[in-house]
Structures are given as structure tokens and as C-alpha cells.
Amino acid sequence: MIKLKPFLNSWRAVLVVTPSVAGCIIIMRVLGLFQMIDWTALDQFFQLRSPEPPDSRIVVVTIDEATIREVGQWPIPDAVLAKMLDKIRQQKPLAIGLDLYRDLPVQPGHEQLIQILKSTPNLIGVKKVVGDGYGPEVNPHPILSERDQIAASDLLLDADGKVRRGLISLETKSGEEVLGLAAKLSLMYLKNKGIDLKEIDAEKRHYQLGKAIFIPFEKNDGGYIRSDDRGYQILLNFRGTQDHFQKYSIMQVVNDDVPANWGRDRIILIGATAESLHDDFFTPYSTSFSAFPERMPGVIIHANLASQILSAALEGRPMMRGSPEAIQWLWIILWSFVGAILGWTLRSKKFIYKNISYRETVLSLIMAASSLILGSYLVFLQGWWIPFVPSLLGLGGSAIAIAIYTTRLERQDRYTLMALFKQQVTSQVADQIWTSRHNLLQKGSVIGREMTASVLFSDLEGFTSIATTMTPTALMSWLNEYMQAMADIVLEYNGMVNKFIGDAVMALFGVPIERTNLVEIAIDAENAVGCALAMADKLRSLNQQWQLSGNPTVAIRIGIATGTVVTGMLGNTHRAEYTALGDTVNVASRLESYDKSLNCGLCRILINEETYQHIKDKFPTKFIGSIRLKGRDELTQIYQVLVS
Secondary structure, eight states, X not given: OOOHHHHHHHTHHHHHHHHHHHHHHHHXXXXXXXXXXXXXXXXXXXXXXXXXXXXXXXXXXXXXXXXXXXXXXXXXXXXXXXXXXXXXXXXXOSEEEEESOOSXXXXXXXXXXXXXXXXXXXXXXXXXXXXXXXXXXXXXXXXXXXXXXXXEOOOBOOTTSBOOEEEEEEEOTTSOEEEBHHHHHHHHHHHHTTOOEEEEETTTTEEXXXXXXXOOOOTTSTTOOSOOOOSEEEEOOOOOSGGGSEEEEHHHHHTTOSOTTSSTTSEEEEEEOOGGGTOEEBOTTSOTTSSSOOOEEHHHHHHHHXXXXXXXXXXXXXXXXXXXXXXXXXXXXXXXXXHHHHHHHHHHHHHHSTTOOHHHHHHHHHHHHHHHHHHXXXXXXXXXXXXXXXXXXXXXXXXXHHHHHHHHHHHHHHHHHHHHHTXXXXXXXXXXXXXXXHHHEETTEEOOEEEEEEEEEEEETTHHHHHTTSOHHHHHHHHHHHHHHHHHHHHHTTOEEEEXXXXXXXXXXXXXXXXXXXXXXHHHHHHHHHHHHHHHHHHHHHHHHHHHHTOOOOOEEEEEEEEEEEEEEEEOSSOEEEEEESHHHHHHHHHHHSOTTOOOTTEXXXXXXXXXXXXXXXXXXXXEEEEOOTTOSSOEEEEEEOOO
8 A cells, every 4th residue: 555645745746736737727718818729729620630521411502603793683683583492492302591681672573582482381591680790680581480481590700700609599689599590401301301309408408319419508618718608509510611512503503504303302502602792701611821711601601500410310420519617627637637747757767767868858748748639639520629728738837847846856956965065075976976866865865875885084193292282273274284185085086075073084985876786896995995095195295295394294094994884964954964874984993093003104004804805906915813893792804905
């Protein structure tokens, strides 16, 4: 079982960063800052999707520029409309949608048009229910209104002027519910196929139509924020541009320049496609990268919605639904968590595997972002719109926050390590310490570790008597000159000057970076003995200088022991130092102070058995004996390193 406290400490950054970043992203989303870019991303998905085959159940009869030129006027006279409608009803279509406002007569031919309207029960006219910036309300033709053959032609425009939603129904100012043109035509078509609308949940307005389940759009679905969700709206799942529908112009129909049975058992929509009439709108297919984005005629938008309803009811083609707000919040939190974990995990791996670079970290984030976008696209293909932009920002934001946090930690760790070691080791060793900081630091402090090292103690002979013969100023100057020289030699041999104790020097070889094999341990022992011999040479030179300047000359005793030590920080919050403890340290100290009568001239170097085994083939030595050192019960085999 994972212990809770260590787990929380180990993952504290992730547990703090994830809710913080996710919370900021969610607030930004609630404020609507991502709405426009979410719409743009949805548009790109529509444009990337593979083209779908044309819907043969729908035919569009167009009023194009050629028709207007041939007729010679606009609006199209009622006589032309009457002749066209007569030709169309001869095809026996299941439903006819006249997406033209015709509440006033346009002579000649008004009486003919009235007769056609009265005798065509499957003809649906339109009215504009809601006045907006594109025009006021427009009444339907009185004849069609009397016969309840009316639908709404209103289209929903988003704040960027694009149509992404379709109206199934909406209410007039008087509270009357009016079906949208595409919905009414589709219901007529499906009723002929034996498919009727069934109520599933009256309160939530959920309906079933064949294989399709209809759930109304809500104001915060998908990338929308506080949108107007009045009426019964759904997200449009476009089949495509006008090339995805069979089209014939009015004049082609009137002149019988169409195939036989071109409209039988189909839905026929009639509407304007001429650019001069400006009955066209921006849609997801209107690319923002073009100076002249393609616009889609309103009649084609109605055809897309009708095709969406028919395909969903008959074939189970996915409807397009926006993810609920709660799902989006969870999605943002999830990907913020992924970004934080990825950043934190890569940081840990970077500590373990030194070859992991920032480039690989960025590559990992790019792969995660690509997975998010690809996953969102695959879900889109199944009829769900889950905006990925906020989640993508959560992913990147969490990774950046973790990077900032870890950089701050590294700065603190570097300060801690350098404060401890900057005057005790060479710059090369300091770099090695920094590289291995993951093994040294925990919660900003050097952790206690057991390792094998070589410990060196040196002490001046007769220092006490010398100190009584010198003034304090001269004594400190003379002693500092000696200490500086000895410390430089320790550093030269890759050792650590651990502490100065009066006139004594304690140096460590093999810390703070743990040695993992005998070869490395042997090198540390060789460095320690080599350092001792170099200290003797340096002292010889110093004595010559001191003799000339009238300062005292001295000899030194050195003890070296190799073995297990415990290293770590020792002290309190106000003052702490890195040091080594254990029997090996005691042995080195006892070797230095052993039998001071054993005088060997300028420098006496005594080592223990473990050190001897590592250096016996490198330096001349002499066995002193098996001695019981002060404070130890067992015997210690002592060797002397001979100084030339």
C-alpha cells in the first residue's frame, strides 16, 4: 500500500499545479475567451473530414444568375413560379420547400400561382419569424398560412457571422411554435416512410425519430458560452457544400431540361443561389485563410439540415452534439493533469538518465498535444464536439508551470549544494555534485547516506608550544599560509576539505558522490595517500621559506583510513555543515595521533589495512604492527607510507 504522506510529498507539485492551471483555464473558458478559437478549430475539423457522398433524397432547384437574366426581372414573376411548381408536382415528390418570401403578388401570373398553392398539399412555404440584423420579420403567403403549410426559414448566426446551428423549431412572439423548414420537410418525408417522432423525455425535450435521438442544444455546449438557446436547436453536422446536392435551375425545370423522374419520392427545395441576391452565409467551409471566403446559399444550409435529419433517422448517421459543460471541465482537468505528470516525470527521468534533453521534453509534449487533437478529431467523426483548445492550454500550461517550479527547485538545490561545497571541492567536483544532486538532496537538504570513503587527518607537531611564542597576528598569518597550502593540495587530488580543527585538517575522498565499484574506491585511496605525500613536499618548501623569514618550522602527522562512513548534514536550521561520521573517521583520527614518539622526520603517514590493500602496489610502505587503537577493542593493522 502506498503511504499517503510520502506520496503527497513526492507529487506535491503535480497536485498543486493541476487544479491551479485547470482552474484558471476553466475561468477563462467561462469568460468566453476561447469561444472564437474553439469555433475556428471546429471549422477546421469539418474541412479536414473526408467528403461524404451526395444525398440523392434531396434535390435543390436554384434561382441562379442565369435564371434572373433569362427571366429579365427580380423578383421572379408568379407565372414563372407557378409553371415551375406545376412541373415539380408532376414529379410526385414527397415534400416541396419553397425557400422564397412571397407574401405579396408579383405579376403577371398571380392567379395561376394561387391555384397551384391551393392544389399542392405537400408544398411548404416560409416566413421569417425573428427580425434581426439581416432583415425584419417576413410574413408567409396567405394561402399557405391558411393551410398550415408554413415553416420558419430563420438561420442562426454565431458572433463571427457563421452558421453552425440549425433550428428544428422556434416560437413566435405570440408563443406559437413553428417548425424550421428542414425539420418540417424531413418529418413529411419520414412519415411517408412510416417513421414518426416519439417523445422520450418531455421535460428534457428528448425525442426519437427512427434511429436518431434528438437532444436540444444548450447554451454552454461544445465551445459555446452563454449562447441563445431558445427554440429547439441542434448543432449542424454538415454533409458538405452545394456540390453535395443535385441542383437544377428554375429554367431547366421549366424547360424540361432535366432527367426523367428527377424529383420522384424526394424532397425538393427551391431557393436562391445567385450572388446578387445575397441570400448566402458563412459556414465552417468558409475558410478564414482566404481573402474571399466561400459563402453557402441559405437553401443549401436547409438542405444540409434536412440531410442530417434523414441520415440520422434512416441510417444512424451521427448527430453533432457539443459536450456538456461538466464534461469539458473534466477534460480540461484531465489534460492539465497529463501535462503536469509529463513535466514532473520527465524531470525525474532527466535526473536519472542524464541524456534526456529539453528537446526530448518538448517532443513529448508535442506528442501529447497531437494525441489530444487527434483524439478530439476522432470523437468529432463520431458526432461529438469536445473543444480541445482549453485542454491544450491546460496541457501546455501545466507543463510550463511544472518547468517553472522545477527550475525554482533546481535554483534552490544549487544554492544549497554550492553553499555547502563551494569552498570544499574543485569546480569539476562541484559540477559532478550538481549532476548527481538527485542522489544527494531531499526537501532541499542533503540526506544521510552510507558510503565507502577514504578519510585523512593531519596535525602539526608541537603546535601548542609554537603558539605561545608568536603574537596572535603573526600566528594567524603563519597558520593560514599553511592551511591554504594544504587545502589547495586536497582539492588538487579531488578531495573535500571537510573542516579545520585548530591546526588539524580533515579531508574526505570519495564523497559526497557515492562510489559504486572497487576501482573508484581504490582511486580515492590512492588520491588520499598521494595527497599526503604532496602535503609533505609542500611542507618542506614552506619550512625553507619560514626558516628564511624567521618563522617556526614544523613537521606533520597524517592518518588515513578507508572504510564505511555516514555522510550528511549536521547542525541546526541556523548553522549546518556537511560531514562524515563513523568508525572509519575515528580510525583515521587515531592513526594521526598514534604514538607521537614514533618520529619519522618531516611527515609521518599511517594508514589502515583497507587503505593498504588499495595502494600497496603504488606506494612504498612498511608494516608497523597490529595495534589496539584508543577507543577500539579490536586490533588494527597499521602501515606506514614512506616519505622520501
